[in-house]
Amino acid sequence: MSKNYIFRFPTPVEAGAGMAGQVGARAKALGASKVLVVTDPGIAKTPHLKTVTDSLEKAGVAYDVFAKVEPDPSIENVEDNVAEVKAAGYDGYVALGGGSSIDVAKGLRLLSQYGGKLRDYSPGDKIPGPLAAPLIAISTTAGTGSQVSNGAVFSDNARGTKFAVSSPKNCPTLALNDPLVTMGAPGKVTATAGMDALGHAIECYLSVNANPMSDILVLDAISKVARSLPRVMANGDDLAAREEMLLAATTAIVGASNCGLGADHAVAMPLCSLFHQPHGLIIGMMLAPVMEYNQAAAEARLADVAVALGVNTAGMSQRQAAAAAVVFVRNLTKEIGLPQRLREIGVAEEKLAQVAELTMESHQVANNRRKMDPASLLEMLRQAY
Numbered sequence: 001m002s003k004n005y006i007f008r009f010p011t012p013v014e015a016g017a018g019m020a021g022q023v024g025a026r027a028k029a030l031g032a033s034k035v036l037v038v039t040d041p042g043i044a045k046t047p048h049l050k051t052v053t054d055s056l057e058k059a060g061v062a063y064d065v066f067a068k069v070e071p072d073p074s075i076e077n078v079e080d081n082v083a084e085v086k087a088a089g090y091d092g093y094v095a096l097g098g099g100s101s102i103d104v105a106k107g108l109r110l111l112s113q114y115g116g117k118l119r120d121y122s123p124g125d126k127i128p129g130p131l132a133a134p135l136i137a138i139s140t141t142a143g144t145g146s147q148v149s150n151g152a153v154f155s156d157n158a159r160g161t162k163f164a165v166s167s168p169k170n171c172p173t174l175a176l177n178d179p180l181v182t183m184g185a186p187g188k189v190t191a192t193a194g195m196d197a198l199g200h201a202i203e204c205y206l207s208v209n210a211n212p213m214s215d216i217l218v219l220d221a222i223s224k225v226a227r228s229l230p231r232v233m234a235n236g237d238d239l240a241a242r243e244e245m246l247l248a249a250t251t252a253i254v255g256a257s258n259c260g261l262g263a264d265h266a267v268a269m270p271l272c273s274l275f276h277q278p279h280g281l282i283i284g285m286m287l288a289p290v291m292e293y294n295q296a297a298a299e300a301r302l303a304d305v306a307v308a309l310g311v312n313t314a315g316m317s318q319r320q321a322a323a324a325a326v327v328f329v330r331n332l333t334k335e336i337g338l339p340q341r342l343r344e345i346g347v348a349e350e351k352l353a354q355v356a357e358l359t360m361e362s363h364q365v366a367n368n369r370r371k372m373d374p375a376s377l378l379e380m381l382r383q384a385y
């Protein structure tokens, strides 16, 4: 018997090649007359932005473009701009980009309506009521799944960590999943985004709050990433594999939004922030060590993960299958060219204890299958060093 659970999937998804070009009609149908298009400087130079703005013009929806989103956006990236955004009186938002752009759009929408600081809305669900302005999210990566998630993550650079604003009210109003806008993503972005999606799926499956609906979604996501990530890395123009990755990233985060993540996302918060590393890179590097960390507490679940990854577990004991899942993920990170050790990315060994302490501040700690404490975390970090 499973524990009682509730499962939410609040964001409708319209999926298919060319869907980004429908954004104008969708914004209009949602009642928007003047929207802010939130993106980053890199995406602003691609044809995808024109696809979006042409569509808005065609539908008669006025717009401005905010192309100042930072990678792993800081609190200031939102708070320093919110007064100007609020004064402009937008009645809708379109996020075009990876998780950073979608999260900044979530932050701007939230503070424009309810005011205050981002920290006021975390931890727990502190958004006082519905968010009135529709947010349409178009993800240019297959990774964070922020286009359908209830979370938005911000870097607190003063403290050297990150935090999430999470609430069902924070979900985008509509996600347009268009594989064509993920086609141009560079190899490193594709690799790290793909590992972020795999991290969401595996951590959700290992979460103490995993439930039968999340299990269905994330096991399928694990299979799809294992099959399609090597394909998109070998050929970035493989549309079928790009589409499968986008689907996997979406279902993985829907599962994770319902049951939480675990040690990998907890440890990534300080590692990314202190050492200025992309989220997906740390998630990818630390996924196998975190699986190993959980192995004794989650052997049966890791054996299921091995099967989902496509490992031939015939003749293996449960323990061997669990270990094989770890080996598969470690080999996948090598195959797609991710660094293998923390020392390779400039992590200072004397900072590992601080990382372990800051990791314990994450709300994800409570979800992890193995009970976490600073001493065992430090041991895991040393082994990954």
Ligand SMILES: [Fe+2]
Pocket (backbone or CB within 6 Å): 144, 196, 199, 200, 265, 279, 283
């Ligand atoms: Fe993530």
